[in-house]
Each structure stands twice: as structure tokens, then as C-alpha cells.
Amino acid sequence: MPATEEYLRDLKVMHKVFCASALALLAVTVWMMWADYADEWRGFQRKAMTHIADRNKARVQQILQDPKRRAELATAEEQKRLAEQTLAGRKSEVEAQEKEVAALTQTAAATMRELRVKRAIRDVERAEYGLKVRDNAPDDEQEKAKAEYDAAEAVANEYENLYKDQDFQVQQAKAKLDSLTAAKDAAEKELAGLESDVKRLQAVIHKIEPDTTLAAVKRRIMLWPIINGFNSPERIQQDWMPKLQIDLGGMSTVDRFDRCRTCHYMIDSVDVGTKPAFPLGSPTDGKYPHPYASHPQLDLFLTSTSPHPLPKFGCTVCHEGQGSGTSFQNASHTPDNPNVQREWEHDYGWFDNHFWEHPMLPKRFEESGCIKCHINVVELGVNSKWGATAPKVFRGYQLVKTYGCFGCHEISGYDGTKVVGPDLRLEPSTPEEAEKLANDPLQVAGKMRKVGPSLRHLASKTDKGWVEFWTEEPKRFRPSTRMPQFFKLTNQHDDLAGRFNPAEIAGIATYLATKSQPLELLTPPADYQPNAERGKELFAQKGCLACHTHDEQKGIDADFGPNLSEIHKKLKPGQDGFNWLYTWIREPERHHPRTKMPHLFLDAEGTGEKFVDPAADIAAFLLKLDGPPSSFKPAAEYAELQVNVTHVDELVRYFLAKNLTQAQVDQFMQTGVYPIAKDQIKGDEIELAVATDGPLDTAEFNQRKLLYVGRKTITKYGCYGCHDIPNFEAARPIGTALQDWGKKDRSRLAFEHIHEYLHHHGQPGLGLEFETIQPEDAKRLGLESPLGVRLSGFEAGVAPIGARVVHEGHTHADALQIDDVILSFDGRAVADARQLHELLRSSVPGNEVDLTIWRGGKELQLRVRPDGSTADRVINGIADARRGAFKDPADNDRELAAGFYYQSLLHHGRPGFLWQKLRQPRSYDYKTIETKPYDDRLRMPKFPFSEEDIDAIATFVLGLIAEPQHPDYLYNPGGREGAKIRGEYLLEQYNCTGCH
Secondary structure: OOOOOOOOOOHHHHHHHHHHHHHHHHHHHHHHHHHHHOOHHHHHHHHHHHHHHHHHHHHHHHHHOOHHHHHHHHHHHHHHHHHHHHHHHOHHHHHHHHHHHHHHHHHHHHHHHHHHHHHHHHHHHHHHHHHHHHOOOOHHHHHHHHHHHHHHHHHHHHHHHHHHHHHHHHHHHHHHHHHHHHHHHHHHHHHHHHHHHHHHHHHHHHHHOOOOHHHHHHHHHHOOOOHHHOOOOOOOOOEEEEEEEEEOOOOOEEEEEEOHHHOOOOOOOEOOOOOEOOOEOOHHHOOEOOOOOOOOOOOOEEOOOOOEEHHHHOOHHHHOOOOOOOOOOOOOOOOOOHHHHHHHHHHHOOOOOOOOOOOOOOHHHOOHHHHHOOOOOHHHHOOOOOOOOOHHHHHHHHHHHHOOHHHOOOEOOEEOOEEOOOOEOEOOOOHHHHHHHHOOOOOOOOOEOOOOOOOOOHHHOOOHHHHHHHHHOHHHOOOOOOOOEOOOOOOOOOHHHHHHHHHHHHHHHHHHHHHOOOOOOOOOOOOOOOOHHHHHHHHHHOOHHHOOOOOOOOOOOOOOOOOOOOHHHOOOOHHHHHHHHHHHHHOHHHHOOOOOOOOOOOOOEOOHHHOEOHHHHHHHHHOOOOOOHHHOOOOOOOOOOOOOHHHHHHHHHHHHOOOOOHHHHHHHHHHOOOOOOHHHOOOHHHHOOOOOOOOOOHHHHHHHHHHHHHHHHHHHHOHHHOOOOOOOOOOOOOOOOOOOHHHOOHHHOOOOOHHHHHHHOEOOOOOEEEEEOOHHHHHHHOOOOOOOEEEEEEOOOOOOOEEEEEEOOEEEEEEOOOOOEEEEEOOEEOOOHHHHHHHHHHOOOOOOEEEEEEEOOEEEEEEEOOOOEHHHHHHHHHHHHHOOOOOOHHHHHHHHHHHHHHHHHHOOOHHHHHHHHHHOHHHHHOOOOOOOOHHHOOOOOEOOOOHHHHHHHHHHHOOOOOOOOOOOOOOOOOHHHHHHHHHHHHHHHOOHHHOO
């Protein structure tokens, strides 16, 4: 095709398009560079530098105005002036000496130059000689080379000696000159020392705020885009910790890089000693907010002499967060409460970056990271050098130990034999298991004892009626008990639970009583009459009050062991009950070899009329005995549950249907013959496999079924995790292991309908506001003592709960009223509003509670069901905190904490899930029991935890991640320090400080 002058597109249009595109590209490039330059960290650094300059200016002024320094400066200047006057009179002598020093120095320098040449020649000759030797040259050549070396060595030595002589002359001349100027030199040194701090501070100020035009222009130019890449004053601060690796969501493990100091520019700034140079606090108090504050306790953290130097540990190994992020959003900060979150959203555009697997720990969980390395935990709460460095996580650890959470939820500190975290596991139950673990080089045995008493000999202690009464609701007998509540919880208010729960309770009591093993009890001499009054004195003198409390021993609040005020209500009557308690006091290990109760060696003393048996007297005091031991009668009687046999059969059928066919179940229920041979049964059904000859004994069969239900229920609820129970020696914990719960995938947490539950329920309340009664109100209402809580008004938007008056076993409808005074809550005296708050929070929402109130000049007994909306509580609490309505900071913190956990729950967070699980463990079954098999219902019991307890436990559990740390970081010392940690552990385990 012939060439033409035509083009596909118009050239003028193309030139315009190209020009516009070039201009657009230039604009976008400039915008991109400016966006990169305008990172928010630069603003933080500039303001930080301003703070540094302002602080140094103030420090300079403080130094300059110091009267002591000014006096010392004037003295030094006067001494310098006098010295200069003296030197002026000896000017010619000084100048002559200076000339001599200069001449001698010049001569010595020339000699040194020649000496270096001679040394080089000597070294060459040495090398030549060495080469001749290496090459095995003829002897005459070697001798010639050696002779040349010796000659060069002689010349070099001559110059060495000459230089030494000349250098000695120089030093003597300098010493003479120094003696002439000594006074002036001393004065100048003193002045330099007095001015050094000021000059150092002024040098720092000059770098930030140059005091010359040239320096200011140079600094400004160094901050320009592109140029700021060449040693700019503003720069990314990065710490690299290659041994502290981080897991990127299971994809890869990489070295840890932290850029936190880019914004937290002054985090390691130290003042005098190890005080923070920029203490955290309000600017109105002369302190600094984040990110401008220094880290607290710089003797412990960040500084080079501390146990946690910044270059080695960085920041995110303790605080989590995205260490490589250099913006507020990318760093993955976590607000401590909803009000802080609202502030951050407004000021920094904060959002929850759920793509980052390690969000920063909020302030309330700042101690959780400590247990990554401090696997013993003890040193975080008890430390002779540093004090309690992480008291909250230590308290959570103590609560987990005290309440025996590890009995159901194993916390393994080992992956094989590699340490991965704190270790809380039950010790081997039998000698055989202990020996097996000891001989296995790949396993480490647990060391924790079961926290509950042994039930192996229960029948020698009490009867079935009391066991049923206790099991159904333990705090009904002892309000201060640590035993959790398994029954009457939120997923047991339906008809099915109403039929099955009594059968399960009766089954547990039947199994424990039937399987109880005989115990040889001790008994005091037959003719000894125990003295209860003397026993009361001995109870105090022999150390019992170091662990136990008793209502007749006022002012004692020991809680290591149970309150013994009501023990006389639960033991078997007569000599048997007395002997059980006498044996327990005299030889506790007879009941259980692993008991924590010590042997107090309460042996009988004296003879004749002076014969005293301390254990018998103490038993008499505790049993309120007034007569011989055989006359003991419990102060309360507990009738056994009247179990509906039909309900027991229904429950047995339900359990058996999991292992047998329907035909096999029907046949068994008719004949009482279990269809599987006894030697082939491995589960709880062993209780049903009994050889039967002749016709079916209905009573025996009913007993067998009740035993089976009891054993099945014990297995279901994991009672053996806290108690030593016959036939459960090899049973395993029933709950989820917790050693890595702090990083558990949130998609595996079953939130179910918890949001809807908390919208309507979950917050035990009365629907009325209340306050500690004031003396004038007590007088007005006819109360003699101003102790109690007065209902003072209606809660906004909340209806008061209903109530029923209880009178002589009958009830009728009523309601709480304003000016009612609550005197007791479920049997516990109420002294003030704070105590009532705690009692409400520790109760089970929807469960009946008995109140004693004062109304119309007399006491009334009311029965109520405290329940209300958790969502309403949180909304009102956040609003009250926002407007500063709380007078007590503790109330403010508590309500904001509830808001934090509630919002975490709404966003399916681990903290929120754990918070509600510990508050009301069965609430996650809300509206699911209608479609869930009975045996699949949640079974975790409710513990008597306060919200502060839950906060501490959450701090500990969220720190459990089962990630082994590099040995350089793992704090598991041996020697003296390790012995101290183990000693503190034992002191706590056995309550040694209760006596010593």
C-alpha cells in the first residue's frame, strides 16, 4: 500500500490528550508523594520533639536559676580569674615553657616518622627471610637474608630508643607546663562540669529548634519530600527481634519487627535515676498523654540495665498489635471501653481490623502477655525486688487454682517436654499412673491437687438428705462456699429439667453413699467428757483460725478453708458423727492422704483430772455438744428427695438409647438383665450389669437404676475433677483445654442466641434504685439500727420485679415498694448498697431469692426473681460514665468494663464470650434447649465470681496461647531464684502465712 500523509487520529487532538495525561500523571505523582509524606506519624514525632524541646528549655532554666549552681559557678569563675592573674605575672616563663614543649614535640614527631619507615624496612626483611626459609633456599642465601634482617632490626631499635628518650623529655616539659597552669586548668574543668548539662540540653534543643538561620534552613530542607530519605530528623524507628518470631495467621512465622517507637517517640526517655522523663497523665497535672508519655517502671522495662531491654524485647511481644504499622489504624490498637472507642473513632478514625490476628491488648489486659515468658506466674505477684509487677494476671491465676478450673479444663504447660506456658494439670490419681508418667521421657506429670474434699468415705460423714440438699444449691447451706452451682440454672427451667434434675441429684447422693468405702474412725477415751468451752479456746489457740472462720470467733476473715459455723448441721447423729469430726481433726490424712489440712498433732495430754483431749474438745465446740458424744444431734434435718420412679426410668431410657437399640432398652427395662456382658462394658453402664437369679427384685432394680443415673451424672458434670470419687480414678477432664484459649479461632465459639438473651435477661436486678439507708431514714421508718438498703426510687424504663410474701409456708402476690428496707438477701445480712450490688451480681438471674425487708414497722419475708436486661444496664452505664454521674471511680470502672465486654460479645470477641461464660455459663443455651438433646445441654456450673474476679480470670486465660518462647526469653530460673519461686508457690498452696 503506498504511503500517505494521513494518520489514524488527529495529531492536534493527540497532543492535547498527551499533554492532559502528562499533567494528570504529574498531579497524581505529586499527590502520591504528598500522601506518603503526610503520614500521621510525622505529626506525632514533631509534637514529641516539641515536648522534648520544651522540657529541655524548662530544665535549662531550672539549672540556670539554681542558687547552689550559680554560687558554684561564680566561685569557679573567680578562681579562673585569679589563676589567670597569677599566670600573667609569669607570662615569659609560661611562653618559654610552651615553646620548649612545642620544639620537643616537633622533634619527637620527626623521629616517629623515621621510626615508622625503619619498622617497615625491618618487617620487609623479616618477610624476605621467612620466604627463604619457606622455599628451602640455600644456606648462604638464608644467612644473607638473616643478616639483612638483623641489620634492619638494629637500626629500628636505635630509633625506638631515640624516640623513647625524646618522648620522655616531652612528657617532662608538659608536666612542668601543667604545674604552671594547674590552677587555671582546674578552674576551667570545674566550669566545664557546671556548664555541661546546660550545653548538652541546648545541643538537643538546637537540633529541634535551630537558633541560627543557616541551621534552621538546613533542617527544613532535610524535611522536604525525597530529601527526607537522607538522614532526616523525622524517620521510622524500627526494632528487630529475630528470636521473637510472630505467627502470621498460620501462614508463616517471621521475625518480629516493631515500629511502635515511631509514634511513641519518648517511650524510653529516662529522667534522674530511672524515673520516666515524660510521666503518663493529664497535661493539667504537668504530665503527658499517649503517645508522648514514657513507659512506667523504667528500672524494670526498656532501659539497657532493666530485665526487659527495648532492643531485645521490643513492644508487641508484650502488648501485641501490628508492630510494622505506622498509623493508628494499622497498629491495631484496642480501646479499653466504649467511651474510649467513641473518642478514637472521632479523633483517629479507629476501626476493628479483624484481618490482623494479634490486635493490641487493651489496658485491662495489658498483663496478659506476661505469662508468655513468666510461665511460673508466681513472680509476677510476689517479688522481693520489683514487687507485684502484674498483680491482675497473678490474681486470675490464683482464682483458677483456688476454684480448681483445671479439674475440668486442663491447662497443659508442655508440648511433649517443651515448655509452652503455665502448667495447671491434676496430679496422677494412682501410683500406677504416676509411675507410668515418670518412666515416659516424652511426658511430664501434672502437679495440682484436687481442690474439693475427698468423697471416698462420704457415708461415714453424713446422710443422703444433706448431700441432696447441698448438691442442689450449695450456697443455700454455706453462702461463702466456693463450690459452684450445677442445678437451678438458666437452661434448667423447662419441664424436662424439672423431671430429670431431681433424679440426677438423688442419683448422685445414692451413688456416693452406696460406693462410699469404710473408714476406721478414731474415738476419744470412753470415759472422757469433751468440753465445748475449752474447745472454743483451743480452736483459737491451735491455729484453726488461720484457715477457717467461725461465727463465734469475731474479727477473723480467713478463707483458705471453709467456714465451720454450720458443720453441726450436716454430720450424722450420735457417736458416728462425732467420731468423724474427731478423726478429721486428729488425723486428717486418714480421710484423704492428699488433703491440704495439716496434722496438728492434737494428741491427748495429762493424766487424771488434768487429762485433756484437744481434738475432742474442738469437735465438741464445733458440734455445739452439751453432753457425751453419743448425744450429738444435728441442728437440722434434711429429708431425702422423693424421686419419681417414672422420671428415673425415662432418664435411664434416654441414656441407654445412645448405646443400645430400642428393643434392647425395652427388654432391659422389663427384665433388669443388661444385654452386654459385664466384662465387655467400659462405661457407666457397668452399674446396670448385675447377675440376677430368680424373679426381678423391683426395689433392687430401682436402686440399680438410680446408681446408674448418679454415676452418669457424675460423669456428665465432671465432679471427679474436684473430688476423689471411687471408680473415677482414671477419668479425664470433661471441659475444653485452655492452654491455647487466648488465640482460639473465634469462629469456633458458640455464641448461639446470647445477644437476644442479654437484651432481655442476664442482669440480676430489682427494678428499683436503692441506697444505703441513712440514720434519718432509719428513724423515720422505725428501724433501731441504720443497717440495710432502702429502695429509693424507680429505675427509668424498668418495671419493678414481682414478689411473693412468704408466711407460715404460704405465699401470696406482692411487690417491692419505695421505702422498703432490705435487711437480708438469701440469708446473708445486707449492710449497705455496695454489698447488695455484689449479692445481686453473684446471684443467678431468674432464680428465686428470699429477702427479709422492713415495711410498716415489721419484718416481712419476700420471695423474688431478680432479673433484668444486661443491654439496658450497659447502655445506661456507658451514658452515666460519659456524663460523669458516678461518684465512686470503682463504679465508673465497673460499668465501663461491662460495656467493653458486652461490645466484645456483640462482635464475637473472645473476651466477651469468656465474660458471659463466667457470669452465666448456661445462658448460651437460651432458646436452644427446645431443639437440643437433654444430654447435649451446656453443663458448666456457675461459680460465685464477682465481676472483678471475672476480669482477672479473663486476663489470665487470654494470655494462654501455648506458643513456646526462645530460651533466651523464657523465665524459668533454677538455683536460688527458682527455689524462691517454688517456695512462694508452696507458701500459698499450704497457707503457711496464715500461721507464720
